[in-house]
Amino acid sequence: xxxxxxxxxxxxxxxxxxxxxxxxxxxxxxxxxxxxxxxxxxxxxxxxxxxxxxxxxxxxxxxxxxxxxxxxxxxxxxxxxxxxxxxxxxxxxxxxxxxxxxxxxxxxxxxxxxxxxxxxxxxxxxxxxxxxxxxxxxxxxxxxxxxxxxxxxxxxxxxxxxxxxxxxxxxxxxxxxxxxxxxxxxxxxxxxxxxxxxxxxxxxxxxxxxxxxxxxxxxxxxxxxxxxxxxxxxxxxxxxxxxxxxxxxxxxxxxxxxxxxxxxxxxxxxxxxxxxxxxxxxxxxxxxxxxxxxxxxxxxxxxxxxxxxxxxxxxxxxxxxxxxxxxxxxxxxxxxxxxxxxxxxxxxxxxxxxxxxxxxxxxxxxxxxxxxxxxxxxxxxxxxxxxxxxxxxxxxxxxxxxxxxxxxxxxxxxxxxxxxxxxxxxxxxxx
Ligand code: PSV
Ligand code: MN
Numbered sequence: 001x002x003x004x005x006x007x008x009x010x011x012x013x014x015x016x017x018x019x020x021x022x023x024x025x026x027x028x029x030x031x032x033x034x035x036x037x038x039x040x041x042x043x044x045x046x047x048x049x050x051x052x053x054x055x056x057x058x059x060x061x062x063x064x065x066x067x068x069x070x071x072x073x074x075x076x077x078x079x080x081x082x083x084x085x086x087x088x089x090x091x092x093x094x095x096x097x098x099x100x101x102x103x104x105x106x107x108x109x110x111x112x113x114x115x116x117x118x119x120x121x122x123x124x125x126x127x128x129x130x131x132x133x134x135x136x137x138x139x140x141x142x143x144x145x146x147x148x149x150x151x152x153x154x155x156x157x158x159x160x161x162x163x164x165x166x167x168x169x170x171x172x173x174x175x176x177x178x179x180x181x182x183x184x185x186x187x188x189x190x191x192x193x194x195x196x197x198x199x200x201x202x203x204x205x206x207x208x209x210x211x212x213x214x215x216x217x218x219x220x221x222x223x224x225x226x227x228x229x230x231x232x233x234x235x236x237x238x239x240x241x242x243x244x245x246x247x248x249x250x251x252x253x254x255x256x257x258x259x260x261x262x263x264x265x266x267x268x269x270x271x272x273x274x275x276x277x278x279x280x281x282x283x284x285x286x287x288x289x290x291x292x293x294x295x296x297x298x299x300x301x302x303x304x305x306x307x308x309x310x311x312x313x314x315x316x317x318x319x320x321x322x323x324x325x326x327x328x329x330x331x332x333x334x335x336x337x338x339x340x341x342x343x344x345x346x347x348x349x350x351x352x353x354x355x356x357x358x359x360x361x362x363x364x365x366x367x368x369x370x371x372x373x374x375x376x377x378x379x380x381x382x383x384x385x386x387x388x389x390x391x392x393x394x395x396x397x398x399x400x401x402x403x404x405x406x407x408x409x410x411x412x413x414x415x416x417x418x419x420x421x422x423x424x425x426x427x428x429x430x431x
Contacts, residue, residue: 015398030391033388051355055325056325058326061105063089064336067332083116086117087120095341096344099340102127103131105134114175131182133165135166136185136230137186146186180222181220181221184237187231187236188234190232205250208223212251221255223237224237224243227262243257257285258273261295277321289301298339308354308381315351327347335413345403
C-alpha cells in the first residue's frame with residue numbers, strides 16, 4: 001500500500017492538540033446542559049452514549065466535487081480512485097467519529113481487487129455499508145446501452161446485463177463484508193406514451209426477483225425510489241408507493257430506502273417513514289437536504305426540523321427497526337470533506353434531539369388531543385442545544401471538538417492537492 005494511504009486517524013496526537021484549548025469550555029457547556037436535562041428527568045450520559053454509538057455511512061461518490069447539468073467546478077486534490085476516496089473518508093471518520101462506514105458505488109469503485117479495497121478501508125478505520133449498483137449510465141467496455149433503461153428495459157438482453165451487474169455488486173459487497181445492496185435505477189420516460197407504465201414495472205419486478213433470489217442469507221436488498229431525473233415524465237420506481245409494492249412482491253429480503261430528496265415538493269417525509277415502519281419495510285436512508293427538488297444539499301442545511309421529525313419517528317420505533325443510515329449529497333461549492341463532516345454531525349444532532357423527546361408526556365397529550373402541549377413537547381426537544389453532547393461524544397472517541405477547524409489546521413487538502421493531479425472541470429453531468 002502506497003504512502004498516499006496514510007490516514008489522519010493514525011495521528012490522534014494532532015486531534016488531541018487541537019482539542020486541548022477547547023476542552024474547558026466544552027466541559028463547562030456539557031455540565032451546564034447536564035444540570036438542565038436532569039431537571040427534565042434526562043440523564044445526559046445516556047444520551048451521550050447513544051450518540052457515540054450512532055453512525056452514518058459516507059457515500060464514496062460524495063468525496064469528489066459534484067456537478068450540475070450545467071457545469072462541474074473541480075476542487076483541489078480530488079480523489080483519483082477508491083483508495084483516495086477511502087483516505088478522505090478516513091479523515092471524516094477520524095475527526096467526527098460519526099462515520100465508521102462507507103457506501104461504495106460500482107462500477108465506479110471497482111478495482112478488480114476487492115480484498116485490497118477492504119484492506120484499505122480497515123487501514124483507514126472504516127467498514128462497508130450498503131453497496132450501490134450503477135445501471136444509470138454506460139460504463140467503459142459495457143456491451144449494451146442503458147439509454148432506454150436497465151432492469152426494466154424492453155430488451156431482455158439489456159435486462160440480463162443489468163441483473164448480472166447487480167449480482168456482481170452483491171459479490172463485491174460480500175467481499176467487503178457488507179450485507180446490503182441498494183438498487184436505484186434511472187429507468188423511466190420523458191414522454192407520455194414512451195413507455196408502457198404497467199409493463200415497465202412488471203419487467204422491473206421480474207429482474208429484481210432474479211437479483212433478490214440470488215442473494216445470500218442475511219443479505220438485504222434496498223429499493224430506492226426517485227420521482228424524476230434522469231427521466232422527467234415518469235420513473236419506473238417513482239415514489240414510496242411503487243417502492244413498497246415492489247418490496248412487498250419481492251419478499252422479506254427487500255425493503256425501501258428513503259432518499260430525503262426523492263419526493264415531490266411538500267411531501268411529508270416523516271409520515272412516509274412512519275408508514276414504512278408500520279409495514280416493516282423501512283430499509284434506511286440517504287440523507288441530504290433540498291429546497292426545490294433533488295437538490296442534494298448538505299443534510300440539515302435547509303430544513304433541520306424535517307430531519308428532526310424523521311428521527312422522532314425513528315427513535316419512537318427504535319425497539320423494532322435497524323435502518324441503514326447513509327449520506328447522499330453533491331458538493332458543488334464546498335470542500336466535500338467539510339460538507340460531509342458537517343452533515344454527519346447534523347444527522348447526529350437530529351438523533352440526539354429526538355432522544356430528548358419526553359415520549360410518555362407526548363403520548364399523554366396525544367391521547368388527550370392536546371395539540372398545543374403535544375407540539376410543545378416536540379419543540380422543547382428540538383430547541384435544546386445538544387451541541388455539547390455531540391462534542392463530548394466525539395472527543396471521547398478520539399474525534400475533534402471542532403472538526404472543520406481541526407481539518408483546516410491539518411492542511412490535509414493542501415497535502416493531497418500536491419499529490420493528486422487536478423481533474424478537468426467544464427462539462428456538466430450529475431455525479
Ligand atoms: C440518485 O439520484 C441517487 O440518489 C442514488 O442513490 C444514486 O446511487 C446516487 O444518487 C448517485 O448518483
Ligand atoms: Mn440516493
